[in-house]
Amino acid sequence: MSEIKEMPAVxxxxxxxxxxxxxxxxxxxxxxxxxxxxxxxxxxxxxLKFQVNISAGSGDQVLKAIEDVGQQEQGKFLLIVDxxxxxxxxxxxxxxxxxxxxxxPVVQWVLELGRKAMAVIALGTCSAFGGIPGARPNPTxxxxxxxxxxxxxxxxxxxxxxxxxxxxxxxxxxLAKVLMAGLPKPGDLDDWLRPREFYGMLIHxxxxxxxxxxxxxxxxxxxxxxxxxxxxxxxxxxxxxxxxRQWNNGVNWCIRSxxxxxxxTQPEFPDFLGSFYEKITDVDIxxxxxxxxxxxx
Amino acid sequence: MGKxxxxxxxxxxxxxxxxxxxxxxxxxxxxxxxMLFRGFEKILEGRDPRDAQLITERICGVCNxxxxxxxxxxxxxxxxxxxxxxxxxxxxxxxxxxxxQIQDHILHFYHLAxxxxxxxxxxxxxxxxxxxxxxxRAFISRGQLAPFVPRYEGxxxxxxxxxxxxxxxxxxxxxxxxxxxxxxxxxxxxxxxACAVTPGGMTEVPTIDKISTLLARVKExxxxxxxxxxxxxxKVAENYGDYFEIGRGCxxxxxxxxxxxxxKDPDYTTRARLFKQGSASTDLRHQPLDLDxxxxxxxxxxxxxxxxxxxxxxxxxxxxxxxxxxxxxIKAPRYRGDVYxxxxxxxxxxxxxxxxxxxxxxxQSVLNxxxxxxxxxxxxxxRHAARALCALxxxxxxxxxxxxxxxxxxxxxxxxxxxxxxxxxxxxAARGALGHWIVIKDRKIGKYQCVVPTTWNASPMDGQGxxxxxxQALLGTRVRDEQNPFEIVRIVRSFDPCIACAVHLLDHRxxxxxxxxxx
Numbered sequence: 001m002s003e004i005k006e007m008p009a010v011x012x013x014x015x016x017x018x019x020x021x022x023x024x025x026x027x028x029x030x031x032x033x034x035x036x037x038x039x040x041x042x043x044x045x046x047x048l049k050f051q052v053n054i055s056a057g058s059g060d061q062v063l064k065a066i067e068d069v070g071q072q073e074q075g076k077f078l079l080i081v082d083x084x085x086x087x088x089x090x091x092x093x094x095x096x097x098x099x100x101x102x103x104x105p106v107v108q109w110v111l112e113l114g115r116k117a118m119a120v121i122a123l124g125t126c127s128a129f130g131g132i133p134g135a136r137p138n139p140t141x142x143x144x145x146x147x148x149x150x151x152x153x154x155x156x157x158x159x160x161x162x163x164x165x166x167x168x169x170x171x172x173x174x175l176a177k178v179l180m181a182g183l184p185k186p187g188d189l190d191d192w193l194r195p196r197e198f199y200g201m202l203i204h205x206x207x208x209x210x211x212x213x214x215x216x217x218x219x220x221x222x223x224x225x226x227x228x229x230x231x232x233x234x235x236x237x238x239x240x241x242x243x244x245r246q247w248n249n250g251v252n253w254c255i256r257s258x259x260x261x262x263x264x265t266q267p268e269f270p271d272f273l274g275s276f277y278e279k280i281t282d283v284d285i286x287x288x289x290x291x292x293x294x295x296x297x
Numbered sequence: 298m299g300k301x302x303x304x305x306x307x308x309x310x311x312x313x314x315x316x317x318x319x320x321x322x323x324x325x326x327x328x329x330x331x332m333l334f335r336g337f338e339k340i341l342e343g344r345d346p347r348d349a350q351l352i353t354e355r356i357c358g359v360c361n362x363x364x365x366x367x368x369x370x371x372x373x374x375x376x377x378x379x380x381x382x383x384x385x386x387x388x389x390x391x392x393x394x395x396x397x398q399i400q401d402h403i404l405h406f407y408h409l410a411x412x413x414x415x416x417x418x419x420x421x422x423x424x425x426x427x428x429x430x431x432x433x434r435a436f437i438s439r440g441q442l443a444p445f446v447p448r449y450e451g452x453x454x455x456x457x458x459x460x461x462x463x464x465x466x467x468x469x470x471x472x473x474x475x476x477x478x479x480x481x482x483x484x485x486x487x488x489x490x491a492c493a494v495t496p497g498g499m500t501e502v503p504t505i506d507k508i509s510t511l512l513a514r515v516k517e518x519x520x521x522x523x524x525x526x527x528x529x530x531x532k533v534a535e536n537y538g539d540y541f542e543i544g545r546g547c548x549x550x551x552x553x554x555x556x557x558x559x560x561k562d563p564d565y566t567t568r569a570r571l572f573k574q575g576s577a578s579t580d581l582r583h584q585p586l587d588l589d590x591x592x593x594x595x596x597x598x599x600x601x602x603x604x605x606x607x608x609x610x611x612x613x614x615x616x617x618x619x620x621x622x623x624x625x626x627i628k629a630p631r632y633r634g635d636v637y638x639x640x641x642x643x644x645x646x647x648x649x650x651x652x653x654x655x656x657x658x659x660x661q662s663v664l665n666x667x668x669x670x671x672x673x674x675x676x677x678x679x680r681h682a683a684r685a686l687c688a689l690x691x692x693x694x695x696x697x698x699x700x701x702x703x704x705x706x707x708x709x710x711x712x713x714x715x716x717x718x719x720x721x722x723x724x725x726a727a728r729g730a731l732g733h734w735i736v737i738k739d740r741k742i743g744k745y746q747c748v749v750p751t752t753w754n755a756s757p758m759d760g761q762g763x764x765x766x767x768x769q770a771l772l773g774t775r776v777r778d779e780q781n782p783f784e785i786v787r788i789v790r791s792f793d794p795c796i797a798c799a800v801h802l803l804d805h806r807x808x809x810x811x812x813x814x815x816x
Contacts, residue, residue: 004439006439006441013311013312015333015335016311016358016797017310017355017356017357017358017359017361017797018310018311018357018358018359018795018797019355019357019358019359019361019489019490020358021358022358022359022404022478022489023358023489025404025408025471025474025475026475026478026479026488027475028475031471031472031475032471033468033471033472036444037432037433037436038432038436045436045439045441047441047443048443048444049443049444050443050444051444052305052307052308053307053308053309053310053408053409054307054308054408054444055307055308055443055444056307056308056412056417056444056445056446056447056448057307057446057447057448057449058303058305058306058307058308058449058786059302059303059304059305059306061447061448062305062307062447064447065443065447084335086335089618092618093333093334093335093616093618093626094312094332094333094334094335095312095332095333096304096305096312096332097304097305098302098304103332131355132337132340132352132355133335133336133337133340135340136340137339137340139335139336139339139340139616140334140335140336164355164490165358165489165490221709221711222495222497222498222499222500222709223500223501223502223707223708223709247482247486247487247488248478248479248481248482248487248488249475249479251479251482251483252482252483252485252486252487253486253487254486254487254492256486257482257484257485257486257487257492257493257500257501258486258493258499258500258501258502259486259492259493259495259500262351262492264490270348270352274345275344275345275347275348276345276347276348276351277345277347277348278345
């Protein structure tokens with residue numbers, strides 16, 4: 001039997017709803033079983049040392065498992081963070097475990113582990129950009145993980161995999177790329193540190209209802225055919241490959257179900273341009289071909 | 298006398314700490330603490346009311362579909378259209394909620410709870426041709442056992458044969474719960490955080506191809522629940538029979554009912570539902586639901602304000618993590634002034650007490666197997682059995698609902714947002730009674746309030762110092778090995794706690810929270 005390389009990983013859930021984790025359970029090929037048990041890429045196994053929804057152990061034994069990875073695998077492990085990292089009052093609004101009777105704020109965990117990791121994945125729009133708990137009035141002082149790292153002097157490579165929740169392929173594809181090709185190279189990520197292969201194009205550019213838009217046929221009421229622009233669709237300003245990839249093993253996705261895109265992969269989510277049901281107005285709507293024009297320029 | 302602090306409790310949703318004091322091997326004190334606070338209701342204020350179901354579902358990635366459904370019901374009532382949702386909309390909401398809850402129950406039993414009973418490492422000695430088990434044996438042989446080890450040791454009771462079968466089902470169940478989400482998404486858009494549930498109905502229109510693929514999919518899911526999930530719960534009960542006597546709890550049960558069978562009654566407390574609304578205690582006498590009997594206490598929660606029990610819409614909340622005596626971000630809701638458990642056991646107990654023949658039949662079949670009286674239901678195993686029976690009763694209904702759909706007919710009705718108004722949306726989430734209250738002011742959200750299942754179950758002590766349901770279930774429990782307190786985690790997990798849901802900022806009555814923000 002050839003040697004199998006173990007890639008240790010720790011998944012810290014900050015102020016999370018669990019949606020990122022459940023979305024990862026929806027992975028099809030590879031399945032979550034393939035990821036946890038099998039070689040996700042031949043010769044490579046991801047050893048998930050801690051994930052709060054999956055780990056068998058509880059309490060001190062899992063805290064020790066996390067700390068052991070930090071100490072023994074320095075510079076070798078992947079850190080995945082989902083959920084908002086809140087900073088108000090020293091981070092007391094979200095804690096995991098205690099040391100010497102003192103609660104440990106999750107912001108402390110991500111700084112400690114982030115400093116020691118080989119790379120960090122901010123999974124989901126909450127940890128990447130603040131998401132809904134970071135929306136106005138941001139009651140718990142949520143900050144983007146990239147900003148927390150910058151302020152805390154953490155220089156570990158960071159990849160944002162946003163989405164509310166992210167599509168499982170976006171995380172697993174990102175992990176597979178790290179295993180097969182190493183850390184992202186210049187140009188692999190966009191300005192918001194999102195992998196271009198998943199977030200490189202606007203929803204609008206690949207939308208199956210795009211022809212309605214170009215012809216000016218707009219749905220006025222849910223359930224009608226037509227472009228959903230006037231019902232609040234954020235597809236024209238949202239970067240993700242949902243129209244091509246589709247969701248839940250390809251059975252459906254937001255716009256196909258008759259609801260507009262909510263813009264959940266964007267740093268502006270959810271506070272940009274009003275309600276999910278209100279038409280976006282003060283942005284330039286890209287035209288067909290504009291993307292390619294930009295590439296050629 | 299020893300103190301056992303378990304933080305974090307894993308294999309639940311969210312940040313939960315449980316602290317017990319054990320004396321003479323028995324739990325004398327128990328405290329349940331929610332360790333996350335995000336402030337959702339505060340974030341909702343001033344927004345377009347229609348956004349509520351898309352925002353509140355993001356309170357929880359596990360119960361998301363329950364929140365979106367409760368919010369849509371609340372908005373329907375605030376918009377005055379609760380009795381005018383097209384039949385397709387009502388049925389599609391039932392179908393998506395039903396499929397979502399079944400996958401949630403499967404997730405809970407196999408992936409959250411089962412590792413308390415099933416020993417994955419016993420697969421190491423497997424010699425056979427099963428591909429799943431051989432892949433797990435190969436995994437074990439590589440020596441990196443995370444995330445299945447570390448764990449508590451010393452009380453895994455299955456024979457290697459049964460153990461391996463359950464490990465194999467753990468893997469099959471991963472696939473089956475994924476398929477549950479896929480089926481839900483066919484009508485709801487995507488999961489988690491569906492988009493097609495909307496005030497007025499659903500944005501999707503049912504078509505013949507969607508109905509026909511769902512007929513095949515619900516059959517597969519129903520067969521898994523009936524042929525694998527329910528028998529596996531029975532296997533656990535046969536091998537861990539002492540857990541029929543552990544984790545009894547408060548003995549009062551509350552449910553808001555689940556799955557609207559009639560869309561014409563605008564009052565959700567009396568509307569015909571598959572699982573009936575109401576309350577019951579261990580005496581099994583059914584009482585109708587009265588929402589005015591709910592109040593919330595904050596004496597032991599990290600909030601400033603009135604310490605008297607207030608109705609959710611009157612509650613006042615100002616977070617103070619340094620409050621003297623406080624030990625949780627979770628408030629303490631009470632019903633009729635008393636402690637009530639919510640969840641599948643409440644749905645089953647209330648349905649049984651109300652004389653629902655289908656539920657009585659399901660319960661009796663389990664009780665007959667163990668030659669037991671209904672009393673045994675009030676326990677750790679009773680909660681697991683009730684959850685499986687809820688999944689089965691729901692799964693048995695899906696096909697009929699699919700056939701009620703009228704292809705290509707609307708599932709949505711238009712409405713206008715009123716200047717002012719109030720609404721309430723109540724429904725049982727997988728984990729229990731879920732209520733959303735909304736006040737509309739100037740066509741915006743003036744106030745929003747959610748009282749969620751785990752707020753009930755994981756609540757701290759109330760104003761009278763009476764412990765919450767999980768705390769009561771822990772009190773008096775014998776802990777055989779304080780280093781491996783299986784009893785505590787098995788009791789806690791039997792409630793299927795969901796802390797992301799349980800903790801959210803309520804109202805602040807004009808007082809700014811900004812002083813907590815470090816800029």
